[in-house]
Amino acid sequence: MTDLLTDPESVRPTRAGSTVEFRGLRRAFGTTTALDGLDLEVRPGELLALLGPSGCGKTTALRTVAGFERPDTGEVLVDGEDITRVPAHRREAGMVFQSYSLFPHMTAIDNVAFGLRMNGTGKAARRARAAELLELVGLANHAARFPRQLSGGQQQRIALARALALRPRVLLLDEPLSALDAQVRLTLREEIRRLQQQLGITTLFVTHDQEEALSMADRVAVMRAGRLEQCAPPAELYERPATAFVANFVGVMSRIPARPGADGTTVGAFGRTLPVHGTLPGPVGTDGGSGEVDVLVRPEAIGVTADGDGTSQIVGATFLGATTRLTVRLAGGAEVMADVATHSTAGLPVGAKVTLTLPDRPVLVDRHSWGNGGRSGG
């Protein structure tokens, strides 16, 4: 794989990044609601990842910007201008698709120059710009090749060059890496990110791969059932998920059975009273007994201390490199996961009695999940 050029000045879009806004977007396909009142704003020049499980509406949202789906109600605005009724070919939105979308009967350079040909750019000018873009994606020496003579990664890079050829107001990436093998995917996502930052182009990136979203995006919008759950920078999304769904979907969560406080703002777990982040899920407090709610905590935030008198016991350990993930069975039978530094696991063998501690900060609380093994998400 050829490295990207680091100086894309010659192909920089002439305008600054655009804003993209979704306002109350609704779209139903028969009885299935793909978008259920989506409100979201993409800031100029940022890469925003739309993340969510299959069927959450993320691709539909992207396609409404491209003009391939028309919302039932709501608006899509680019730079404040309502483009909901503008036909797809006048939207100035470059798009890279999940499947290989190069025109099979054209060479790489013809593919890149296609948009310029459509807008009437002269032959010499469009070939020069197409050559610049091929150089930008590191495939200048593949100009004369047909798509069938290129690897999947090369095809997607040429598709990216084609999408950038018309200096689009917004770049739309519809899971462009999902058809590629793992190594190419890693390389290409770094290249896409670098290119996006260098060009300063507003980019919407649809993915169901949380690692991809967290590693590439300025902000990640987590969607569920056609609605926005949370939109935040990756670190905030990971550290302070707004809802149990986000917490479960992004990263791994340990669920610890807890006792809701009488005032509805605290919970009791591991003998401590902790403030609740957000609100307690209702209905709570009907019997006041433990097990009504779960505290959601990242495995790395749980402290594990060897304690011969402890009521919890290590029942499994998984080596993850720098850390080791311990599975600890609590006194009540629930199992939680805790990550500890691998070098400190010498005193924490499987079968050892331990005491668990929670961080001293507000915790996210969800309804108790009966029968869960103390873990969720992935």
Place this chain on the structure above:
Amino acid sequence: MARLNRTGYGRSAVLLLTGAYFLVPIACAIAFSIGIGAPRQALGFEAYTGIFGADGFTDSLTLTLKLAAATIALVLVLLVPALVTVRLAAPRLRTLVEIVCMLPLVVPAVALVAGISAVLRWGPDHFAGTPLFQAMAALQAPQFPMVLVLAYTLMALPLAYRTLDTGFAAIDLRVLVEAARSCGAPWPHTLIHVVLPNLRGALLNTAFLTLALVLGEYTVAAVLGYQPFAVWIVATSGSQAQMSVAVSMVGLLVTWMLLLLISAAGRARRPKENS
């Protein structure tokens, strides 16, 4: 090894029988056209050399080729946008379109022409003095009977639908169209510059099958009283039997050559850049 040999012999026998089934009648026809086996007749190629000078040959062939060109154009203009629409916008209509396109298979040419004749007879009585009367007269103009184009289009629909549908199934139409649209191509440009070039093989095959159908169609034209190529061959066979067979042989040869050309064109890729 013995089993392999037996299989080889079996294949050769089947090939031989199939070849004989096709080639013996052709050989007999060629023999007849050059005078082999005919008593009191010298061997010669007069039947072939006299084709171009034969009365009515050029007119009938020209008419047939014009009809074929118009039929091919009409079939493609009707079917390509219909199939694109069905695949992209209205997949539920796919079965309906398929049934409509396949319907001519179960309607014999005689039944079709009987219906057309009835309409053409009935029309002038009811529409005399209206523009519709003029339109019906124009449909039957002897120099270019559009009514034959309409009938041939109907008859070509099943073949054309199957061929084009297979062509569409071989490409990811939605992604290609959306990629072109996101590059700023309006619908007509998308069709011309992206969809049609990727359907080249299917389009050529459709054109070829339609041409073959029009070249060989006799019933509709004969009943309606026109004399395209097939009707001329039959009419000539009464007075110049050898020439009518010679013409058929030449027609067969030309058809095969066209088939080979189309097959080669379908495989060939455009090596040079065109942007």
